[in-house]
Every structure is written in structure tokens, then in C-alpha cells.
Amino acid sequence: MKKALLLFATVLAGFAAEAQNKLLFEEKTAEAYQLKYNAGTSGDSQVQLNTIINLLKDNKATPKHGRPPRTPEFTLRFEQQASIADAGDVLKLKVQVGKPQLSGSTDYRGFDLGDALLPDKYKAKVKLLNEKNEVVKVYEQTITLKLNGMALLEEQVPDTAANQNFKLQVEEEQVVYTSEDVRQLQEQLALVRAYFAAEADVLQALQEAAHILPDDIDRLPLQERNLVALEQQYDQLEKQNFTEKLNLNQQDPQRLKYKLNQLGQVLDERRKAIEYTFATLDQQFYNRGVSLINGGNASAAQVYFDKSVAANPNFAPAHVQLARIDLRNGYIREATNRTRDVLTRMRVDPQTEQLALSLAHDIYRVHISEGDKLTFRGEYDNALDAYAEARDLCRTIGGLRCNMQALNDGEGRAANGVYRSLVENGKRLLSRNELQEAERVAREALSFQKEYADVLQTTAEADDLLGQVKFQYYVRFIDEGKRFLAQQNYRSALSQFEEALELEQNYRFKPVQELRQLSQKAAKPVLLAMLGEGYEQAMQNRLPNARQTAADATAMQERYALVQDAEVQGKYKLLRERIFTQECMNTQAAYDGHYQKAQALERERRYIAADQAYVAAIKAAEGNVACGIATFTATDRRTAIAAAAAYQRKLEEANRLIGKNKYSEGIALYEEAKALYLAQQVNKYGLDHISLYNFAKNHQRQPFTATVVGYYTNQGEEQVAVQLLTQLLEKGYRKGKTKKVQQQLGQQLAQKDVQQGEVQDEKVLAAKYSQHNHSLKHLKKAYEKTHKQLTKG
Known part of the structure; x- marks a missing residue:
């Protein structure tokens, strides 16, 4: 029902529009233009048309059917419709050009060039005539021709007279060719030529694609490169877009579209085959x-x-x-x-x-x-x-x-052969007295025996060979020691005997009985010389060296059974006594040095450092109690300067707290130092106490000075606080930071003045305290306000 109503409304709207636009005039005419070469006619349009005709001639353009003329020519036809409609108070004038058509020499290698041969411009003069054929108005129009038709004229004129039989007359029609028409035809001809070149390229590519062999694994990279080249060529042909530019769906004389699709399929198949070959x-x-x-x-x-x-x-x-x-x-x-x-x-x-x-x-x-x-x-x-x-x-x-049994047996035979060869070689070297090489080979045999312990664990030839080599070294060391002993070169003799003793301890062979006696005989002179050297070291105050010498001498006495030897014991006792004596002398010197330093520090009034020096002196003496160093002098002086040192420590700690921004704790400790100074009469030590006011006045930390102002305020010393505050503000301290303390000072000063019965005006009294200093305005205001409140009450 709704659809029926909508259709009915549409029909009514159509009738209404027709009733509103009454058709007064309508005329249709068929236009035709013979376009051919004319050398005698001037004008730019004919020049461009002659160029077009020559292009068609050079490229052998022909009619679609029939024999080609000697000189190409073609005809342009279209229908022209003129109408006048009455729209009430206006007349609607319209001249419509129908779809133009071209015939004649428009075929080039199977492609219709009609679209490219269409003139660019169409000119005409349109006259509006009344019933007496009098010209009412003239319109000179130029339009661009289009294949789907176009309007030559669309105008509206006022309808001032009734029942006039107006009509339109089109005169002086002319088609105009421009250089743009020539360029368009040239592009179309080039596009057709490119089409045929592309068709040849496609055929060539199809032939080359047939020679791409995915199974040619020896030259597969070459086959792949050839395929890539063809794929790139195919992409370039696709990008030329002949299907759209030449409308190949309508006209494709060489079946390029089909052949191009066929090439794409062939290349895709070759690509899949080559990729499979590469993958496998x-x-x-x-x-x-x-x-x-x-x-x-x-x-x-x-x-x-x-x-x-x-x-x-x-x-x-x-x-x-x-x-x-x-x-x-x-x-x-x-x-x-x-x-x-x-x-x-x-x-x-x-x-x-x-x-x-x-x-x-x-x-x-x-x-x-x-x-x-x-x-x-x-x-x-x-x-x-x-x-x-x-x-x-x-x-x-x-x-x-x-077969592990065969493997183990074979490996055992080979390992045994290597081992026997090493041992035999070592024995030959030993027989030639080449001890170093014999030892190297013996150790190599032992290492090899350890590596192949499973098959060589019961053999002892290498161990015996090494023992024989070491015994020869042992005898050689004893003989060399005897020779040095005969030359009274006791140290060298002892070195040789010690080497022999070490071998005797590490290896199992029959020892030489006289070795102990020989080593003792060589060791005693060396030991006595060592003790004498230690005594000299102690005399020269080289106590660490002397102590080490004494320790080494003790070890030598035990090693070579010389502990009971009287001569050795006598020299050892002298060394120990000299070490003790020198230690006591050093302790006394250390005590004296610290004490003298403390005395000097006392004279400089540096009592903390002096006290520390006295402590160092006492500790030096107590470090060696056996020496009996008297420490009462240092102890008495510590007691004598204790008050001065305590006073300076409090000042030092106060400064440390102030340095850490702990101003209140620093002030409290500074005041404790003052109390100590007065109670202990520290002035007798030559020390002067600086008051907190003077200390804070010149202090580099202004926040500390401000804290002292607050301290004096809380202590009820308002006059001192105001004076210190004024100096602080004169140095550039921000007055905003002192607002609270100013208000407190103003309140406290007002309270005291009222209690003391001051009769002057509060403004005069406030000005006295603020001294007309604008920076103390908070003090002044607080004083006036508090004074008024107290006196009023």
C-alpha cells in the first residue's frame, strides 16, 4: 500500500512539473561535418585537422569496411535539439547537442580511433527570435564536445509579454580542432603501437618461460634469476593497463589480454615449482x-x-x-x-x-x-x-x-709397550748419569701409569727408577756439602745437606748415617752468624728484623739439635736481652714524643688536641708494661687541662650541630659551654668566651642568627633580640621569614610596658622599638594592637 501511494505521488509530481513548464518551441536538426585535408584554407583549426589527417595517412588508418581512400577523411555527425519552455515568469532556453559519432578512416590496426578524433571545441551562435522573427537576444557559445552529449545553451530570460511565439535559431556552427586533439591522437596511436609491442613481448616471454627448468638443480640459481626477470617484465606489462586504456573487453585484435593471463599462469606455475625445488x-x-x-x-x-x-x-x-x-x-x-x-x-x-x-x-x-x-x-x-x-x-x-674385551686387551698391550719403553729409556739415561732427563722420563712414566691405571696398576718400575734417580741426587748433595764444609763455606754446605735431608725424608732409600752430624757441623757456624746479625739489627733499632732473626734461630736450634749448645745459648740470650732493652728505649721515646707534643699544643691553647696527645703518651707506656715507664706526668697534665678541654669540646660540638642545621641544639650546647666557662673559671687558661649575641651577629648562616633571635625572645631579652634582628634584616634576610618572631616581640614588649605603667602613646612606644624601620612593621603593628587591647581592658 505504501509503494502504491509513493508511485501515485511521483506521477502527480510529474504532471505538476509539466504543467508548470509549458513547451513553447522545439526543433531537432541533424548536423554533419565532412572532415578532410584542405591545404588552401587558413585557420588554426584546419591546420590542426591537416596534421591529424597526415597522422592517419602515415599510420595507414582505414575505414572499418571497404578500401581505404588515398587521403584519409572522416565525418562527424550529431543531433542538435533546441527548445523553449515557459516556466511562469521566465523562459527556459536550451540547445542540446546529442551524442556525436564519427565514421570514415577511423580504424588503425583493428582499433577504432573515434574517441581520439573527436574535435575539442564546438562553436555556434544562438538567436532568440520573437513571433516577428526579430532578434531578441544573441548568444555566442563555445563548448567542449563529449561522447555522451552536452548542452550548447542553458539560459533563462524574463517572460515580459504574453503569448509571444518565441523560437531559437542556431547559426554559424563550427567544429574546432586544437593542438590538444593532435596530442590526444598521437597518444592513442602510440598506445596502439605499444599494444602490439607488448603482444610481441608476451609471446617472447612465453617462449622463454618454457625454457625455465625447475628440475635443473645444478643451475637452479640461474633458472631462478631468469624467472625473476620474466616476472618483472610481466609486472611492467600489467602496469601499462591496456585493458582499460584500449578497452580490450570490447576490442582486442591480438588477444593480448588472454595471452597476458596465460603468461601469468605459466610464471606462477614455474615459481611454485622452483620454490618447491629450493625447499627440497x-x-x-x-x-x-x-x-x-x-x-x-x-x-x-x-x-x-x-x-x-x-x-x-x-x-x-x-x-x-x-x-x-x-x-x-x-x-x-x-x-x-x-x-x-x-x-x-x-x-x-x-x-x-x-x-x-x-x-x-x-x-x-x-x-x-x-x-x-x-x-x-x-x-x-x-x-x-x-x-x-x-x-x-x-x-x-x-x-x-x-667388543669391550678386545678393546681392553688391545689397549692394555699398547699401554704396556709405551710404559716399558719409557722405563727402559729412563734406565739408559740414568746409566749415562743424565739425571735431569732420567727424572723427566721417570715422571712421564708415572703419569702414564696413572692414566692407564687399569692395566698398569701392579707395575713399580717407574717408581723404582725415580727412586734410583733421587738417590743419585742425594749422594751428589752430600758430596757437594762435604766439599763446601772443607772450604769452611758453611752456608753452601748447609744448603746442600738440607737438600739431601729433604730427599731422605721423601723417598725410601737407605740413609747415609753421617748426614745428621755433617748438617749439625755446618749449621752451628751459620746459626752463630745469624744471632750476631740479629744483635746488630737490634742495636740499629731494626726490631722487626731482629725478632724475625730470633725466631729463625729458634727453629734452627731445634732442627739441628743445637738447643743445648752453650755457645749458641749465650748468643741467643744476648740477642733477646738487646731486643728487650731496645723495645723499652723505643717505648720511652714514644712517651716523651707524645708528651712534648701535648706541651706544645697547651702553649697554643689547643686543649682538645693536647688532651689527645697526653692519652697517646699514656697508651704508649701501657703497651709495654714490663719496661715500667712512669706516666704520672701525662696523667697530671690531663687533669690540669680537663676544664679547658671540656669547654672547647662543647664549642666544637655546638659548631658541628649548627653545621648540620640543628640550630636549637647548637644554641643550647653553646650556652652550656658558657656556663662551664664561668663555673670552672676557664679564663685562667687564656681562653676568651664570645657571647652568643656576638657569635650569632657575624655568623655566615643567617638562619642560625634568626634562630638566636627567637632564642633571646623566648628568654625574655627582647631588647637584645630586636637589636640582633635589625642587624640580620640589614644584611638582606627576608623579612617575611621573621614575621612570627616580630609579632612575638611586639606582644612581649607591649605586655612589659603596660605592666611597668608606661603612659606614652602606643604609637610612640612602638616607633621607639621599631626605630621607624619598615622591615620591623610586623613588630610595630603587633605592639600597637597588644597595647590597645591591654590598656582598653
């Missing part, structure tokens, strides 16, 4: 290698297996094949390492794992066989290396079945 390149190379090795060409197969692992370093099947080839070529170590990597580092499928285990077992047997051969030839070290490789395979590769 390791498998591709591997398959080629397997094919070659099955054909008996192992060297060529190795090349492809190498390429496979280069493409994928973790492709286990190729590694197994390469390890097998290495084993065949005698590269056992390379085969071993590669097989171990496959089984311990890579993820493998069950089939590859079985192949690798089989290969590992073959490698293991090769190592065992090599070790047996080398042992038989007496190349024991190389044999051990072969057995070690086999053992390492068994240890690192799970699932490998090894």
Missing part, C-alpha cells in the same frame, strides 16, 4: 648422488652429497653417505666425526639411524684393526690413539655394540 634442494641433490653411486661413480656422487649438506647442514642421509665414502678412501677420522655428529647431534629417521649405526660399527672395527697392526709394529703411541678413537665411539654413540 637437499633431497634433490641427495637423490642425484644416490643415483650416481648406484651407477658406480662415487667421486661424482660425493660432489652431490656435498651440495646436499651445503643446502641443509643437518640432512643426515647425505652425511652418512659422505662418511661411508670417507671410510672407503681411508679418511677414518673424518668418517668418525661425521658419523658421530649424525647419531648424537642430528634428528634422524629410523632407516638413516640404522645405516649410521652400521657405518659406526664398521669404523669401530677399522680402529681396532689399525690399533692391532700398530701394536704389532711397535708403534704403541699411535696404537693407543686408534684404540682411544674406538673407545670414544663406544662411549658417545648409544646403541653401538662394541
